Amino acid sequence: MKTFILLLAAASVQALYADSFLIEMEKIKSVSILTEPVRGKCALAADSEGRARWQIFSPYESITISNERGLFQFEKNAGEWKTIKNPFADKIKKVIGDIKNIVSGKFSNEYEVERSGNSATLLPKDPAARKFISKITVKFAGGSDIPESIEIEEAGGDKTVLKTLRAQKDPAGLSDAFDEKNFLKFPPK
Amino acid sequence: MKRKIALAAAILFAAALSLALPDGGYALRGKSYMQRGVLSAGGADMPITVYVLSGDSSISMAIEGEAGVLAKVAVSPLDGRELSCSGSTALPEKIVRKFALRDLRAAMGLGGFENAEAVFVEKYGGRTISASSDEYKIEFSEYKKIGETEIPTRLKISCESYSLSLDFISPLNAGKK
Numbered sequence: 399m400k401t402f403i404l405l406l407a408a409a410s411v412q413a414l415y416a417d418s419f420l421i422e423m424e425k426i427k428s429v430s431i432l433t434e435p436v437r438g439k440c441a442l443a444a445d446s447e448g449r450a451r452w453q454i455f456s457p458y459e460s461i462t463i464s465n466e467r468g469l470f471q472f473e474k475n476a477g478e479w480k481t482i483k484n485p486f487a488d489k490i491k492k493v494i495g496d497i498k499n500i501v502s503g504k505f506s507n508e509y510e511v512e513r514s515g516n517s518a519t520l521l522p523k524d525p526a527a528r529k530f531i532s533k534i535t536v537k538f539a540g541g542s543d544i545p546e547s548i549e550i551e552e553a554g555g556d557k558t559v560l561k562t563l564r565a566q567k568d569p570a571g572l573s574d575a576f577d578e579k580n581f582l583k584f585p586p587k
Numbered sequence: 588m589k590r591k592i593a594l595a596a597a598i599l600f601a602a603a604l605s606l607a608l609p610d611g612g613y614a615l616r617g618k619s620y621m622q623r624g625v626l627s628a629g630g631a632d633m634p635i636t637v638y639v640l641s642g643d644s645s646i647s648m649a650i651e652g653e654a655g656v657l658a659k660v661a662v663s664p665l666d667g668r669e670l671s672c673s674g675s676t677a678l679p680e681k682i683v684r685k686f687a688l689r690d691l692r693a694a695m696g697l698g699g700f701e702n703a704e705a706v707f708v709e710k711y712g713g714r715t716i717s718a719s720s721d722e723y724k725i726e727f728s729e730y731k732k733i734g735e736t737e738i739p740t741r742l743k744i745s746c747e748s749y750s751l752s753l754d755f756i757s758p759l760n761a762g763k764k
Contacts, residue, residue, distance in 0.1 A: 429656055431640050431647040433760050436621060457756045458623035460634060473634045475625050475752055476741060485631035486653065529676040530654050552655040554675060 418445040420569040421544070425454065426559040440560070443569075443584075449576040451584070463578045470578035479582070509534075516540060529553050612715045613696030614730070614738045616664070617641050619761035622742065624753035626652075637753060639691070640761055645670050648691045650678075658683040660691060667697030690744055690751070693718060693725045714739075722747050733758060 420443045428435045436457065443451040452462040459474040471482035510521040520534040535549040548560040575584040610616040622637040636651040647661040657678040661670040669688060674680035693699030696715065700706045703720030710716060714737070717726045723746040727739035733755070740755035 427651075429638055429649045429651070431649050431659060431661075432638060433640070433762050436638075436759075457621065458636070458754075471634070473625055473632075475623075476754060480625065480632075482625065482632040482634060483630065485633070554656050556649075556656045558655075 418568050418572050419443065420566045420572065420575070421562055422564045423548075423560040423562055426561065427556075428559075429556045439563075442560075443572060443575045445572060445576070451575040461581050463576055463581060465576045465578065467578065470581070472581055516546075611696050612710055612713055613694070614714060614727070614736060615639070615742075616646075616695045616697075618736075618738060619759040620733075620738075621756040621759055622753040623756050624742075624751060626749060626751045628749035635751075636756075638759060640759060642761060646691065646695060646697075648687065650687060652677065658687050660684075660688050662688065662691060662695075662697060664695075664697075667692040667695065667699070686749070689723075690725070693723070693744070694742060699723075699725075731755075 420441060422439070422441045425438045425440045426435045427438075438454060438456040438458075440452070440454045443453075447466070449463075449465045451464075454460045461472045463470045463472075469484060469487040471484050472479050473482050474480070508523055508527070510523055512519040512521070516539070517535055517537040520536070522528045522531055522533075530553055532551045532553050534551070535547075536545045537547045537549075538544070539546045544562060544565045546562055550558045550560075552558075571584065574580065577583060619640045620638075622639075624635060624637075626633045626635050633652055635657075638649045638651070640647045641664065643664070645661045646664050647659070649656055650658045654675070654677040657675050658673065660672045660683060662668060663670055669684070672680060672684050672688060674683040689699045691699075696718075700718070700720050700723065703723070706718060706720050708715060708718045714730060715727055717724060719725070724744070726743040727741075728743070729739060729741040730737045731740045733740070738755065742751075742753045742755075744751040
């Protein structure tokens, strides 16, 4: 579900930042049992064809690629990259459909979008989706169409905040980001 | 005969070493840390992140998957008694109690084998390498010095319904909020 949401967030960003992009972010995970949040680095890439790549660089490494051939996940475990057989691939593919719709100018009607000043709040309309995610808040820096932060609040009260560190429009070699056969060919610098 | 005596002495020495360690040979006991790995069940893989926070009165664990935080459990550091247990839409409490609580107790050497007829514990240098019964096995490997002590940086669980391979990622701050 989090992957769905991140892909949806990519779609939201895409709608406002129409061309291909790469955004490097700080990921801040807050879990109620922890005394302080866990911080790491990640990146989100997407193009106008609806392809997307979600990569976590730290504190662990994982890559999710969504392209015209399907959904591919890779996880570094025991020092080696492992292909993940994801049981939720079909659901994620549906979200990719949403992304394509948004890219073509249609916002998904599965979310209620509330805009206030420099932020937009996405509320899942589907009660089943609300059991996982209570809301997503996208904040923008004044005058910018690049999100400053994306906050994902889980139904259980824990949350993930993604803060933009660097954003690139139409970065060189972006098509490599979506090649599942050479998934390590695209390390954003 | 000499070989048997040497073997018996080695076993006694290992047992003594284990008793001498405050964690009873379970090096993760008393530690707060983060692990990442893959849970494999029924031909599907699920990447998960595990957070463990050890305190004087409880050992808390949260399991995070792609659907967010899936489960939270807490046990007593004295005897592994359940202090709290909660699941999520993706992972019901009943399943969390059956599997996640067992895994946490087994990792800390605080039980987890309640229904087993026999439990085999393999130790080396006082450190637990594995604990197993007919249906369940937990393995601790790649011991490395993290902070003041050596801990297993790889943990593997295999049982009738799933296998789990976890890598140590980093220690966590166990200080007060």
